[in-house]
Amino acid sequence: MISVSPFKEFRDECETALRDALKKMYPQISFPPITLEYPPSPEFGELASSMCFELAKQTAEKPRKMADKIAKAIEVSRFPLIRSVEAAGGGYINFHVNLADFFRLTLEPARALDTEYGYVRADEPRKIVVEHTSVNPIHPIHIGQARNPVLGDALARILKAHGHTVFRHYYIDDVGRQSAVIAYGYEKLGKPKPEEKPDHLIGVIYTITSCIMEVHRLKREIEQATEETSELQKQLDDWMSVADNLKNKFPELFTQLLAKINKDENPESKVNNLIRGYESGEEKAKQLIREVCQLCMKGFKETLSRAEIFYDSWDWESDVVWSGDVVQVLDKLKTTPYAFQLGGILEFDADKVAKDLNLKQQLGLMEDYEVPSLTLVRADGTTLYTTRDIPYSLWKFREAERVINVIGMEQTLSQMQLKLALYALGYLEQAENLTHFAYNLVRLPGYRMSSRRGRYITLDEVMDEAVKRAYEEVCKRSPHLSDEEKHRISNFVGLGAMKYALVAVDPAKPVVFTWDRVLDFEKNSAPYIQYSHARACSILRKACREPEEPDYSLLTTPLERDMVLTLARFPEVFVEAAESLKPNVVADFVNGLADKFNTFYNALPVIRAEPLGLSDARLALVDAARIVFRNSLNLLGIEAPERM
RNA sequence: GGGCCCGUUGCCUAGCCCGGAUUAAGGCGCCGGCCUUCGGAGCCGGAGAACCAGGGUUCAAAUCCCUGCGGGCCCGCCA
Numbered sequence: 141m142i143s144v145s146p147f148k149e150f151r152d153e154c155e156t157a158l159r160d161a162l163k164k165m166y167p168q169i170s171f172p173p174i175t176l177e178y179p180p181s182p183e184f185g186e187l188a189s190s191m192c193f194e195l196a197k198q199t200a201e202k203p204r205k206m207a208d209k210i211a212k213a214i215e216v217s218r219f220p221l222i223r224s225v226e227a228a229g230g231g232y233i234n235f236h237v238n239l240a241d242f243f244r245l246t247l248e249p250a251r252a253l254d255t256e257y258g259y260v261r262a263d264e265p266r267k268i269v270v271e272h273t274s275v276n277p278i279h280p281i282h283i284g285q286a287r288n289p290v291l292g293d294a295l296a297r298i299l300k301a302h303g304h305t306v307f308r309h310y311y312i313d314d315v316g317r318q319s320a321v322i323a324y325g326y327e328k329l330g331k332p333k334p335e336e337k338p339d340h341l342i343g344v345i346y347t348i349t350s351c352i353m354e355v356h357r358l359k360r361e362i363e364q365a366t367e368e369t370s371e372l373q374k375q376l377d378d379w380m381s382v383a384d385n386l387k388n389k390f391p392e393l394f395t396q397l398l399a400k401i402n403k404d405e406n407p408e409s410k411v412n413n414l415i416r417g418y419e420s421g422e423e424k425a426k427q428l429i430r431e432v433c434q435l436c437m438k439g440f441k442e443t444l445s446r447a448e449i450f451y452d453s454w455d456w457e458s459d460v461v462w463s464g465d466v467v468q469v470l471d472k473l474k475t476t477p478y479a480f481q482l483g484g485i486l487e488f489d490a491d492k493v494a495k496d497l498n499l500k501q502q503l504g505l506m507e508d509y510e511v512p513s514l515t516l517v518r519a520d521g522t523t524l525y526t527t528r529d530i531p532y533s534l535w536k537f538r539e540a541e542r543v544i545n546v547i548g549m550e551q552t553l554s555q556m557q558l559k560l561a562l563y564a565l566g567y568l569e570q571a572e573n574l575t576h577f578a579y580n581l582v583r584l585p586g587y588r589m590s591s592r593r594g595r596y597i598t599l600d601e602v603m604d605e606a607v608k609r610a611y612e613e614v615c616k617r618s619p620h621l622s623d624e625e626k627h628r629i630s631n632f633v634g635l636g637a638m639k640y641a642l643v644a645v646d647p648a649k650p651v652v653f654t655w656d657r658v659l660d661f662e663k664n665s666a667p668y669i670q671y672s673h674a675r676a677c678s679i680l681r682k683a684c685r686e687p688e689e690p691d692y693s694l695l696t697t698p699l700e701r702d703m704v705l706t707l708a709r710f711p712e713v714f715v716e717a718a719e720s721l722k723p724n725v726v727a728d729f730v731n732g733l734a735d736k737f738n739t740f741y742n743a744l745p746v747i748r749a750e751p752l753g754l755s756d757a758r759l760a761l762v763d764a765a766r767i768v769f770r771n772s773l774n775l776l777g778i779e780a781p782e783r784m
Numbered sequence: 785g786g787g788c789c790c791g792u793u794g795c796c797u798a799g800c801c802c803g804g805a806u807u808a809a810g811g812c813g814c815c816g817g818c819c820u821u822c823g824g825a826g827c828c829g830g831a832g833a834a835c836c837a838g839g840g841u842u843c844a845a846a847u848c849c850c851u852g853c854g855g856g857c858c859c860g861c862c863a
């Protein structure tokens with residue numbers, strides 16, 4: 141029987157030992173579940189308990205005295221992995237692991253399980269949909285949005301490794317107003333054929349069209365206003381300066397579009413007609429909008445596959461609408477007490493659902509907080525984004541028991557309303573298994589990205605720049621390589637650096653984008669970890685032998701102890717990342733492993749170590765490290781190269 | 785007005801959910817070392833310095849609770 145999670149075996153032994161000793165020495169007291177923590181220093185062992193501080197109150201003893209009695213009561217000989225137990229400090233109980241056995245218990249399974257090491261299976265494997273990216277097909281994917289696919293992809297990989305069946309879905313939002321705007325501009329220009337990446341052209345047309353329309357609308361509003369117009373005037377000035385900017389950057393397109401749009405008496409109503417037509421399935425609108433969106437999606441697929449991020453399903457929002465499911469859901473909602481008419485529109489009373497089903501605490505809300513209601517249907521009969529998201533969520537639940545939506549945290553409210561709508565419809569299980577995986581925005585220094593203003597850095601640009609910088613590094617560091625080799629290396633180094641920068645930070649924290657931050661090649665970066673992996677591979681390659689007779693008792697330095705402990709904890713770290721949906725935990729872990737590995741590498745010889753038993757033990761250690769590097773990087777969607 | 789999230793050194797980040805032991809841990813930057821030894825995208829050493837503030841709970845608080853302050857986001861017939 142090989143150990144799937146070596147450190148957990150030791151932990152389990154310590155827990156049992158402690159529990160038994162407590163029961164034996166203090167049968168009269170009640171105690172909570174055993175907890176163990178990592179001691180701050182090796183002299184305190186590998187695991188420690190501070191339970192005596194709390195429990196000593198029940199017996200009116202000094203914590204230290206209690207700890208002494210318990211430590212003495214533990215029969216170490218019953219537990220193969222526990223070398224010794226002692227009381228320490230004011231009342232700690234410290235457990236020391238039997239190092240030589242523990243090394244064997246860690247290194248052998250790691251090497252035997254190889255590509256599976258660390259990937260502990262979930263107790264109950266489930267079918268899970270991870271919906272991510274879902275960038276609107278109206279402009280190129282920009283760096284702010286790129287945090288989404290990188291996180292979503294890592295999440296999907298982690299859950300899959302945890303034994304779940306994972307489906308990665310991209311939701312193509314083609315029904316909203318923004319699609320009608322781009323379609324309108326695209327048609328006005330005579331459906332131009334893109335010469336470069338189609339999503340870039342679409343982005344320019346969208347920005348110009350929406351800017352011109354915004355200026356139109358504001359001018360009209362100012363004309364018709366009966367009161368104060370200074371606020372509107374300010375907005376108008378703002379948009380006029382955006383317009384100037386666009387005119388300078390894209391003079392031809394801008395002039396053409398302006399002339400064409402100005403011919404329309406009321407561009408706004410043309411766009412509204414398109415929205416209505418598309419939603420109700422009019423052939424002409426269908427053809428036009430699908431064409432623009434397809435064109436843009438072609439560009440997206442290019443970008444995403446370059447980033448090595450792939451999907452199992454591309455879901456068109458319009459298909460949800462045309463299937464009739466939106467109408468069906470609305471009809472059903474109308475029969476509940478939670479839908480009501482308000483001056484020609486249909487509203488959803490999210491707060492009433494939360495109250496009736498007593499969900500506020502569960503949703504993390506104060507009892508007196510009133511959840512805003514949600515508009516389901518406009519006065520003209522068309523639906524809104526969140527409305528359509530209700531049947532779409534049910535689609536996703538058709539193939540999965542759990543749905544994770546990777547969506548920016550600015551959508552927290554609408555995601556909550558969506559969940560409440562599922563409750564209102566009686567889909568309790570689905571509502572409970574719907575998770576909003578929220579992440580914070582990526583900002584440019586000084587201002588927020590705005591796709592409507594054409595103010596963004598595209599993911600394509602970031603990848604180009606990343607690879608370009610990586611190429612310069614490769615040329616500096618490995619001038620002897622062939623140019624083809626240099627390009628291959630700079631590709632995975634650049635992309636890795638970018639992904640790592642986006643996945644390594646707690647998603648709840650905002651990221652300010654700077655090139656230096658994203659394209660880091662030093663410590664605490666993907667290239668640093670890739671390099672460590674390549675170094676490990678290099679040693680194994682040069683050793684030209686298998687570690688056939690490792691003598692683990694010869695691994696006696698603190699560096700070796702640290703490394704093995706880290707390798708042994710990988711399965712536990714993985715489980716935490718998978719169960720609490722924290723890809724950044726993996727990034728943090730593997731970076732720490734690289735630190736330890738490089739220190740070890742620098743301080744101790746492996747191949748030439750004497751005697752052979754020691755050399756073999758260190759080789760096994762390096763091999764296990766190589767495996768953990770690779771398996772960790774795989775979870776993050778970052779390549780683990782054998783040379784670089 | 786209400787809600788959610790964030791606040792750790794000159795800058796960036798980990799630790800917070802689940803409170804524990806010495807000196808709060810790393811990276812960037814700064815200073816000084818290390819290539820006749822398995823790959824210097826590395827290693828070793830040094831200087832420096834921080835848990836937003838104030839209360840509370842506790843034997844013990846960066847971590848839990850309360851009140852403020854600062855920043856971001858949301859509260860739309862946008863997505």
